[in-house]
Amino acid sequence: MGEVSFYINDLYTSAPVGTTLLEAVRSMDIEIPTLCHHPDLKSEGQCRLCLVEIGDWPQTRLVNSCTYPVEKGLKVQTHSENVLQARRLVLELLLARAPKAEIIQKLAAEHGISQSRFTSEDPEELCILCGLCVRTCRDIVGVSAIGMINRTPAKMVSTPFKEPSEVCIGCGSCAFVCPTGVITYTEKNGIRSIWGRDFELVACETCGSYIAPRASLEYWAKQTGDPVERYYICRNCR
Ligand code: SF4
Ligand code: FES
Structure with a gap:
């Protein structure tokens, strides 16, 4: 299997073809929160917490790192302001979906969120439908x-x-x-x-x-x- 070279947070690195960005990032000991990823399962990108920013400024976009494969020359940012902003929004949505889930409360607090701006359908809900x-x-x-x-x-x-x-x-x-x-x-x-x-x-x-x-x-x-x-x-x- 061939290797692909790309950049993570401006560091030149490489990984085998087919590696996901999440796997590549984690192999560099960079932490990205995930809720619906399991190493033994094909990712379906449900929770959206693992977002990273790819591309060259200003033509960058956010993708799920758990489903996006490494690409030659790709530039990946794991903790840019866009990523952190989007991750906070995802956490607010998850908090509204499952206000009682301790893991969501913890992740939200770690990202400076104490309360969601979105209305919760069920204050007792725990399931985030991650599948x-x-x-x-x-x-x-x-x-x-x-x-x-x-x-x-x-x-x-x-x-x-x-x-x-x-x-x-x-x-x-x-x-x-x-x-x-x-x-x-x-x-x-x-x-x-x-x-x-x-x-x-x-x-x-x-x-x-x-x-x-x-x-x-x-x-x-x-x-x-x-x-x-x-x-x-x-x-x-x-
Ligand atoms: S019960 Fe809900 S939160 Fe738990 S794994 Fe299933 S879909 Fe995800
Ligand atoms: S880990 Fe849930 S979308 Fe990637």
Whole structure:
């Protein structure tokens, strides 16, 4: 694979063809906030927090660094006044969308924003509709138990028709990746409850601590072709 040379904050650098600007910037230890990016998933550019400015002044423009690939000779600014202004605006919009989300409050405060100028539809909202949970369930787990339903402003993450999903394996990956912590599950008496369903948790045959829902272990055994019994012993006891 060939290398492309370009500039980040006036520093000449290079990266393999196909590298995104976000990856290139982070490889130089320059911090850019992101909410919908996951290194194992194809980026869809939903949160718009990762904006950078590209091009030669005055013909510059703002792009999502998580979806924009490196280009020969491209000039990239990660913290120009235009970028910071746009990022503050994005944070105000996110704050209005999900006023209760602590991660948004924290990022907003770090950017000098204590309050949004935009009106919030729901002061209790936590979901920013970044889609990370949906993509993780579909592209990493491979089951598509959840998706986006309804149109804006009623758009939300849900199982189909808000009914318990037959394909959900109760793995909790959606809850794990959610940046705002809005997806939750409970575990009580050996049962994990998530998305309206109860899943029996399997206890390790050696130490007795709960490993994961039986449905998840059976699914992973099927995916890998390993005997399911292999999954009945937790990692610490293997
Ligand atoms: S539930 Fe979490 S991960 Fe899913 S869209 Fe909302 S904020 Fe993003
Ligand atoms: S991280 Fe790039 S748009 Fe969300």
